[in-house]
Amino acid sequence: MTTAKPAYKRILLKLSGEALMGDDQFGINRDTIVRMVNEIVEVTRLGVEVAVVIGGGNIFRGVAGGSVGMDRATADYMGMLATVMNSLALGDTMNKAGLTARVMSAIGIEQVVEPYVRPKALQYLEEGKVVIFAAGTGNPFFTTDTAAALRGAEIGAEIVLKATKVDGVYTADPKKDPTATRYSTISFDNAISQNLGIMDATAFALCRDQKLPIKVFSIFKHGALKRVVMGEDEGTLVFA
Numbered sequence: 001m002t003t004a005k006p007a008y009k010r011i012l013l014k015l016s017g018e019a020l021m022g023d024d025q026f027g028i029n030r031d032t033i034v035r036m037v038n039e040i041v042e043v044t045r046l047g048v049e050v051a052v053v054i055g056g057g058n059i060f061r062g063v064a065g066g067s068v069g070m071d072r073a074t075a076d077y078m079g080m081l082a083t084v085m086n087s088l089a090l091g092d093t094m095n096k097a098g099l100t101a102r103v104m105s106a107i108g109i110e111q112v113v114e115p116y117v118r119p120k121a122l123q124y125l126e127e128g129k130v131v132i133f134a135a136g137t138g139n140p141f142f143t144t145d146t147a148a149a150l151r152g153a154e155i156g157a158e159i160v161l162k163a164t165k166v167d168g169v170y171t172a173d174p175k176k177d178p179t180a181t182r183y184s185t186i187s188f189d190n191a192i193s194q195n196l197g198i199m200d201a202t203a204f205a206l207c208r209d210q211k212l213p214i215k216v217f218s219i220f221k222h223g224a225l226k227r228v229v230m231g232e233d234e235g236t237l238v239f240a
């Protein structure tokens with residue numbers, strides 16, 4: 001009897017911050033974060049090395065601050081701090097679920113989390129620890145999708161998995177256009193030229209240049225992460 005093997009040895013998982021709210025209006029819903037972590041536990045049991053970037057949309061986005069008159073860079077630093085909070089909550093939930101998580105921050109806040117040091121992150125992954133990259137890229141005017149692309153390339157991940165609120169990339173935002181249809185695959189060039197809002201163009205361009213594929217799938221669909229990791233048909237593949 002042959003046992004199916006995972007399609008990837010090392011993945012960069014981008015978790016939606018906004019999805020963390022669950023049915024709440026704001027913040028971190030306990031049942032939701034536990035559910036997300038349980039899905040991650042399943043793929044670590046397959047021997048897959050997992051690095052995570054989590055967004056901050058459940059707490060704060062720089063564009064929101066900017067739109068009400070705040071200095072945009074200051075608002076973006078607040079957004080980055082929001083991702084640190086989500087990362088701490090995620091790490092804590094992972095540790096309670098039996099994983100060993102390490103949170104590394106792109107901005108210096110050593111009393112709270114250790115700084116991002118690439119060789120250290122690689123060492124943790126090789127040791128089977130889950131590494132959570134907090135504070136995005138450490139720079140304003142970027143997003144955590146771009147941080148996922150950047151860290152994914154740096155750690156030699158074979159794929160970036162964007163676990164989000166929709167089940168793939170559509171011809172238009174499916175939350176606004178009910179006639180939108182889902183792609184099973186799409187090239188980076190097409191995604192960029194059609195200005196598809198599922199991810200920002202910087203993240204797409206970085207992954208395209210590094211030949212790092214992206215899989216977009218629903219974080220709300222039970223077992224979807226494992227199916228993606230096993231190479232099964234799920235979500236949308238964005239390829240170079």
Ligand SMILES: Nc1ncnc2c1ncn2[C@@H]1O[C@H](COP(=O)(O)OP(=O)(O)OP(=O)(O)O)[C@@H](O)[C@H]1O
Nearest residue numbers: 016017018055057164169170172173175196197198
């Ligand atoms: N062409 C498209 N296909 C699919 N979704 C799209 C498209 N255009 C826009 N979207 C929207 O993009 C959203 C996902 O991206 P977004 O960056 O807002 O969320 P996230 O990454 O899940 O959250 P966070 O930034 O908090 O981590 C979807 O919920 C969907 O409504």
Ligand SMILES: O=c1ccn([C@@H]2O[C@H](COP(=O)(O)O)[C@@H](O)[C@H]2O)c(=O)[nH]1
Nearest residue numbers: 055056061062076079080136137143144
């Ligand atoms: O590299 C980065 C990453 C993020 N930010 C700010 O944080 C928020 C939250 O991230 P999302 O990707 O939107 O979930 C984002 O809106 C930015 O304000 C950043 O400045 N740099």
